[in-house]
Amino acid sequence: MSITLAQTAGPAYTRIYSFGAARGENAVPNDDLIGPIDSSDEWIRQRTGIITRVRADKATDAIDLATTAATEAIEKSGIAADQVDLVIVATISNPKQTPSVSAIVADRVGANPAAAYDINAACAGYAYAVAQADALIKAGAARYALVIGTEKLSDIVDPADRSISFLLGDGAGAALIGPSDTPGIAPAVWGSDGSKAEAVGMNGTLTDFRDGEVPWPTLRQEGQTVFRWAVWEMAKVAREALDRAGVEPTDIAAFIPHQANMRIIDEFAKQLKLPESTVIARDIETTGNTSAASIPLASHRLMAEHPELSGGLALQIGFGAGLVFAAQVVVLP
Numbered sequence: 451m452s453i454t455l456a457q458t459a460g461p462a463y464t465r466i467y468s469f470g471a472a473r474g475e476n477a478v479p480n481d482d483l484i485g486p487i488d489s490s491d492e493w494i495r496q497r498t499g500i501i502t503r504v505r506a507d508k509a510t511d512a513i514d515l516a517t518t519a520a521t522e523a524i525e526k527s528g529i530a531a532d533q534v535d536l537v538i539v540a541t542i543s544n545p546k547q548t549p550s551v552s553a554i555v556a557d558r559v560g561a562n563p564a565a566a567y568d569i570n571a572a573c574a575g576y577a578y579a580v581a582q583a584d585a586l587i588k589a590g591a592a593r594y595a596l597v598i599g600t601e602k603l604s605d606i607v608d609p610a611d612r613s614i615s616f617l618l619g620d621g622a623g624a625a626l627i628g629p630s631d632t633p634g635i636a637p638a639v640w641g642s643d644g645s646k647a648e649a650v651g652m653n654g655t656l657t658d659f660r661d662g663e664v665p666w667p668t669l670r671q672e673g674q675t676v677f678r679w680a681v682w683e684m685a686k687v688a689r690e691a692l693d694r695a696g697v698e699p700t701d702i703a704a705f706i707p708h709q710a711n712m713r714i715i716d717e718f719a720k721q722l723k724l725p726e727s728t729v730i731a732r733d734i735e736t737t738g739n740t741s742a743a744s745i746p747l748a749s750h751r752l753m754a755e756h757p758e759l760s761g762g763l764a765l766q767i768g769f770g771a772g773l774v775f776a777a778q779v780v781v782l783p
Contacts, residue, residue: 458590464583465634466783467529467626470522471750472515473737474506474604474620486610494616499712503619503738505604512543513551515622516600517558519746524559527626529594531560534626536592538582539568540575540599540742542771543606547656551600565592572650573708573770574640575599575742576623580766581638581776583627598624599742606652608668614650617711618669619738623746633781636695639687640776649675650771676773680714684769685721687777691765692722695779699724703762704752704782708769709734709744718767729756741770753782 479502480491494500506515516539524531539552552566571578576599583595600622607615627635650671654664688707692699699722707715712734719730731748740747745766753759759782767777 460588460590460593461629462588463630463633464587464627465630465781467628468523468526468783469746469750469753470519470524470526470624471747472518472622473747474504474515475510476505476507477502477736478505480616483609483616487612487615489612489616497713498617499732499735500617500738502736504621504736506602506620510602511545512541512600512602512622513545513554515602515620516551516555516598516624519600519622519624520555520559520596520598523596523624523626529626529628534561534594534596535564536583536586536595537561537564537566538579538595538597540571540579541568541601542570542572542575542741543601543603544568545605552598555598559596561596571742571774571776572772573710573741573744574768574772574774574776576745577638577766577768577776577778578640578774580625580627580635580780581640581778584635587627587629594626594628596624596626598622599744599746601741601743603669603741606668611668611670613673614669614671617739619740621737621740621743621747623743623750625746625749635781636691636779638776638778639691639694642772642774644772646675646679646773648672649679649773677711677714679773680710680769681717684767684775685718687775688718688722688765688767691767691777691779697763697779701763702728702765702779703759704729704731704756704764706731706745706748706752706764706766708767709737709748710739710770729759749782
């Protein structure tokens with residue numbers, strides 16, 4: 451006698467209900483960083499578009515930042531914290547390899563015993579997590595999901611490293627995702643290219659550090675390799691995300707790319723032929739590159755500065771170490 455296992459099914463559609471944000475407590479201008487890298491404020495502005503970046507106090511970690519962002523997202527969503535049954539945190543800067551940031555944050559914000567896990571997809575982490583939350587809610591595995599990108603990159607940067615040190619900031623962004631009567635999150639275009647794994651990442655392992663073979667591991671990147679890949683390959687991914695969503699560039703109210711470099715953002719916009727009316731997120735100018743946190747932080751700021759975007763379509767794309775990438779069109783809350 452065969453037994454058929456019961457199955458679950460969720461809503462047909464999901465959407466983002468709200469955003470939350472937390473930025474490092476300290477504004478760090480270019481002039482504070484140029485000594486160890488023998489550079490100048492002008493050089494950094496021209497190459498990256500960054501004027502200043504935010505960095506957290508020594509006592510603040512990625513878990514604290516995530517908790518603050520998540521708390522705001524829950525409060526603004528109108529959904530009670532104990533109704534959140536899934537927490538996904540994207541990060542590369544958990545202060546410990548275990549336990550997860552997500553389980554601690556779920557407890558802190560009142561979502562215990564939500565399912566909780568972390569993902570490591572670097573600067574694409576938030577977009578990966580949105581894709582997962584969308585799929586899990588539709589499958590009936592969860593009803594309300596808290597998606598968080600959080601980083602304290604100042605803990606894993608060498609001030610003397612000219613390839614990446616001046617780019618990085620600290621912060622967290624969160625989104626509350628739940629059921630919708632109409633489509634609010636389009637299918638994701640995501641993937642990886644591990645053949646370019648050495649282009650950006652840590653310069654040593656924790657076991658190497660333990661054995662005294664390397665100093666404290668920090669982030670490094672091959673700037674030109676990453677720049678060329680981002681500009682040429684990621685523009686294709688962004689166009690494919692528009693196709694998957696069934697929309698044209700002229701339908702996009704906002705473009706929210708990973709805040710890696712202002713030159714990359716400008717080149718993206720040009721290649722995608724976005725109309726003048728499209729609002730482009732440029733949070734990098736005063737926040738810096740916050741890896742997994744950059745898209746939700748930029749989304750949060752965009753909504754605060756342009757409330758008229760509510761209900762409009764946004765194209766978001768993340769890309770970074772792995773190399774990994776993810777993009778999707780979403781309806782802004």
